[in-house]
Amino acid sequence: MGQTIVEKIVSRQVGRPVIAGEKIERLPITKLFFNDVIGPPAIQGFLENFRDIFEKHNKFPQVFDPKRIFFLPDHSVPAYSVPVAEGIDLMEEFAKPRGIKAYKEGDGIEHVVLIEDGQIVPWDIVLGTDSHTDTNGAMGALAFGVGTTDGFYAMATGHIYDFVVPESNKFELVGRLPKGVYSKDIILYIIGKVGAGGCSKRVAEFTGEGLRGLSMDARTTICNMAVEMSGRTGIMACDDNLTAYLKDRAQWPVEPIDSDPDAVYANTMTVDLSALEPCVAFPHKPANVTPISRVQEMIARSQEAPTSDFCVVESDKITDAFLGACTNGRYEDLVAGAAVLRGNKVHPEVNLIVIPASRKVYERALDEGILEVFIKAGANVESPNCGPCFGSHMGVLSRKARMISSSNRNYQGRMGSPEAQIFLASPATVAASAIEGRIADPRKYLS
Template sequence: MKKAMTMTQKILASHAGLDYVEANQLIKVKLDLVLGNEITTGMAMKELNKLESQSVFDKRKIAIVPDHFTPCKDINSAEQCKIVREFAKINDIENYFEIGEMGIEHVLIPEKGLVIPGDLVVGADSHTCTYGALGAFSTGVGSTDMAIAMASGKAWLKVPEAIKFELTGKLSEWVSGKDLILNIIGKIGVDGALYKSMEFVGDGVKTLSMDARFTIANMAIEAGAKNGIFLIDEKTIEYVKDKTTREFEIVEPDEDAYYSEVYHIDLAKIKLTVAFPHLPENTKEIDVVGDIEIQQVVIGSCTNGRMEDLRIAASILKGNRVKKGMRTIIIPGTQKIYLEAIEEGLIKIFIEAGAIVSTPTCGPCIGGHMGVLGSGERAVSTTNRNFVGRMGHVDSEVYLASPAVAAASAITGKISSPLSVVIK
């Protein structure tokens, strides 16, 4: 009798050339894509130089995206990017994206069609788990593992146990995928899915946009998960069909697949949620937040820098002004999204509201540039982490929220619900 498997097990089994894999089994898998940015690729190159073969296994299956400190903020970052740029040129890396064609890596890679359903992807960045929104297995690895993966096209992985999230219903007005994943992390904690697969299934999945799914899968790592993955449906297929010529298989979990835990979530009951400092699990629903003054708002990142996010922010900021002195920074995830936002008139709305718009970059999310916080300052941010010193000074504070809450907070100068702002 054929043994039942989860989505993650099926993808791992197929890439290991096995009929079946079980939780905690150590397997060697073939990779469809290896990803790095300017920081992690530089470190991986040092390890690659130690290997007998210093060339990459397939120039079409490596992607490098300088996005963390670019456009280069100082001499050190410029030198780092120069080294990585030269490496990409020497190895004729086809999927190298920098200034002018770049984007935040986890927004750009799906946009380019480099990941499709059923793929197995590793990347030297923890938020590589984003691509699970497409029904792929994707996970972050260290730079040493990236070096081995670039050279061999293979990786050793331990098969994770899985947690099922059975979604029903539909999210209420203004409530988004960000609120859902913050709510989940608030319930299970930052280690609640430690080295496990978070599998999102149920009728509620079809009510979630692809942008919402990317946001949710992106933050699976904030619950300690090895990966997050969604059922493949019509929206998934519609998203990828014009982006690739590769054939893909629709992977579904077996009905009797084993899950270590099962959570039933009615999307209609999810409320606007904010993660307080200094952990993503420190969540509160917006109606019990109280008056917390802020000095900065950031809308963007690999979590919430997509078109849906910008449209939501614009719908709240249109006809309004950010509070005097409020530093409001909006960062489209890619050049394509930036251009689309210009064509829709969203950028005009942001500027007229008193915000600034940046070229795609991770900058403020990691306290790198384009919005570093000083001592005692607070920010509402649509990014994914709010650890001590994450966005700047160790005495600063970051409150994680959705684009709707961030935009409303920019107007009022304190953490606010969009329901408290007059939408003009």
């Protein structure tokens, strides 16, 4: 019986064949990263729980491998409060004497920067203190989010404990995307079909000829949202596209990986990319998905049968738009948004915020005149950070706000007031909607 990608990765790490459902008492990891939300308390937990052990042996409290650990301030930067600033200071002070890489404020979002820098490679087992660590699965890595306690124990030992090898659901992508339809539309369509719990505790493995035609930027968007259908993570094979992407940037050895032809999956689903159109997720759940041609029908449904996570939507009008986040703040996302906005203006009653996901993306977009398109259209362009995605700063929503966002979550209160409404869509759809002041089809703006 063949193995899935996940079974292969775990088997290599523990030195014996494993299958889904097995419990691994101590699973070695290869990469570990912390943001400014969990990093400071994880450092404190590490020092409080392991200081006595190190002192007993007269040793400096060192981590398991400083070259495999990273600190990335991204959620609340530039620091908007004294506690945030002091937490970032703590990460820098902890990292420097231990030889750990600590990124600067503005370098970018954790799930983007480490991939850009070639730190994540196939066969990795990656822990990050954020649920969207699954983004790194696009690199052929087993990557998932952990909390503070698992984080500081992993920092000390290099292991995750009591790990159950998850089953995998197979999503086979076939065909090619039509013009004006993007990877965000693919993953929204899938989540809408399987539901918020459709991949619960399993790995979403994306494969197929349609996937091989997608860029790395597009692939990371798909893996990023696997958790929104309750997936343990998302993952993809290492193919020619990934090998080419890593060729001049990989900081670690690159070795191909794919599932065996006879691997066993819990479920399979085929998605014809050629049949897709732009999609929109209605509040308050990423699974409330409709094709853009049926937005008015979705509005009517919300009024007829609202629930706690499918609220009443009165119209397609929007007041705010956000293009950014670890989901869709990469270079190709900015290109797609700028293609729609070029020669147009943001609606006078809409506040459009654009945040490149990393300093490298920001600089490239600046050099190529892409940021100029957004600025001249009337958008607010900010430095790389998570921004309004989780309601921290740089665009917190009022109770009257109706936001269309390229981010990954639209839960009640996610981006500000619990009375605000959040719609999820691709960067192109966000840009088109910002122009019209209503949820709009981007295809009319693309020649």
